Amino acid sequence: MKTYRVAVGDKEYIVKVEEVADGTVIEETAVASADAATPTPVTPDGDAEVVEAPLQGSVLSINVKPGDTVNTGDTVLVIEAMKLENEVVAAQDGVIQQVFVQEGQTVDAEEPLYSIA
Numbered sequence: 001m002k003t004y005r006v007a008v009g010d011k012e013y014i015v016k017v018e019e020v021a022d023g024t025v026i027e028e029t030a031v032a033s034a035d036a037a038t039p040t041p042v043t044p045d046g047d048a049e050v051v052e053a054p055l056q057g058s059v060l061s062i063n064v065k066p067g068d069t070v071n072t073g074d075t076v077l078v079i080e081a082m083k084l085e086n087e088v089v090a091a092q093d094g095v096i097q098q099v100f101v102q103e104g105q106t107v108d109a110e111e112p113l114y115s116i117a
Contacts, residue, residue, distance in 0.1 A: 048097040048117040057081030
């Protein structure tokens, strides 16, 4: 497995690529792992609300996973910007539907972080 930094437009992603032998058949199913850094398409489930990054920075920690219940004011994740830690808190009670970022990922302002319903 090799790790690469890939720039798409003005955004950078860190991706891991596994080399497979010629003739290897791989099923085309979406499998997400905790350490796979592939961009996730933003598709909120039903009436879920997508929460966007309030500022540009690096995701320092993620305190939730899909299925977790959060209350208003709970810290969902922390973004480091200009050597300051900025907590992103839940604006409403709900259940985390999807998390679109990973620890160490750089995010731009208004980039989707997670969805909550």
